Amino acid sequence: MPQLFNLADDLRRTPERAFLTDDSREIMRFAVETLMSGQQAALVMLTEIRGGAARSLGAQMVVREDGQYCGFVSGGCVEAAAAFEALEVIATGEDREVRYGQGSPWFDLVLPCGGGITLAIHKLRSAQPLLAVLNRLEQRQPAGLRYVPQTQTLTCLPAPTRTGWHNNGIETGFHPCVQVLIHGGSIEAQATADLAAAAGYDICHFDPFSGHPASQIDADTAVILLWHDLHRELPVLQAARDANPFYIGALGSQRTHMQRRQKLSELGWREEEIDRIKAPIGIFPKARDARTLALSVLADVAAARLHRDEG
Known part of the structure; x- marks a missing residue:
């Protein structure tokens, strides 16, 4: 049975940004390299925007089991908090949804834009979906990722998709580099x-x-x-x-x-x-x-x- 972090674990795993990027390809490569090295990771996805937001729907972060993370889901004001949540998801093996800003229970995490965001945090169990997306982008073909909260599954979509909710799943579309x-x-x-x-x-x-x-x-x-x-x-x-x-x-x-x-x-x-x-x-x-x-x-x-x- 997976265990929750104890205090010593928490101190060892204080979230720290690995490097600055909002490039989806770099974020997915970080996740793939983490999983291929035998470490665990979680994918954080921006799935709802209430009012204004610094990032677009579908923005991503990846958090490694040692607390290293990359990517953005806001203007930088909730990433560390989201990384702590992701570490718990890695430890428990249970995906979760968290809210920040407007409509959130965390009154001390206020978004400067005055809006609110919802994040889905998924423990990555395989590098395959991310590798499939990266391979399509490398071949200059569009692709997508589909995450279904009810089944906690992540799959690659080998076709263009518009970022948003479709049939109880959040789909994020990716285009090749300009x-x-x-x-x-x-x-x-x-x-x-x-x-x-x-x-x-x-x-x-x-x-x-x-x-x-x-x-x-x-x-x-x-x-x-x-x-x-x-x-x-x-x-x-x-x-x-x-x-x-x-x-x-x-x-x-x-x-x-x-x-x-x-x-x-x-x-x-x-x-x-x-x-x-x-x-x-x-x-x-x-x-x-x-x-x-x-x-x-x-x-x-x-x-x-x-x-x-x-x-």
Whole structure:
């Protein structure tokens, strides 16, 4: 029979953050590595939001049996308390639900946003569901995790799912990392690639000679064209037309884009296809230096991705 922690155990297992991350892949890898090393762990999931919250539904933490944890389910105000709860779940083997903020019995744990959250804490019994999700994301395929409180089970969903409650279970959807295809031989292209890499995006280099160029582009790709030459853009634009990237942006003024529209129309593009191209690229106009342009472009990409995921 599993035993509750005694005081000595509690002191040895004081929760401590292992490292800072809110990247789902890093959080799941931490859990998998823990289980593969023979240690125990619990998964903490944000399953309900009342009012405002710092994190989205489905946000996660993983807590290891020695108290080390990673991930966020709030702005940082309840993570240590949730880790203590997770340690008890590991010790007892019984999943639980806890509430913080609005509607919670813990009057001393108030969320700064004034809202409330509910967390489901699940003792991980197998690395397989998490490994299956990670493998799909590595292959640039969407995936999901489904947790059913009544049966205390966690399964991988090998298909896209919208985060939320479905048939008595909470499902969390995951998309592959944003892939940024930057096409351009300029200082602006290099600055954008450097900033994208720092933001954790995958960088893809366009190769017009690789079979079918559209194979490099998927639904989680942002196509960024930083040429001042429409002729050089065309191979990538044609590839993007055949694929389904969530973002296509092109450098140039309004006048340049009018010329681009006319050329693409002559090549048989439909109006709705041309309308997918964000031009001039970026969230603010007339960026005159490479770093400012890179910030403008990648902020636009992040906004487009957020809009797609929330749509």
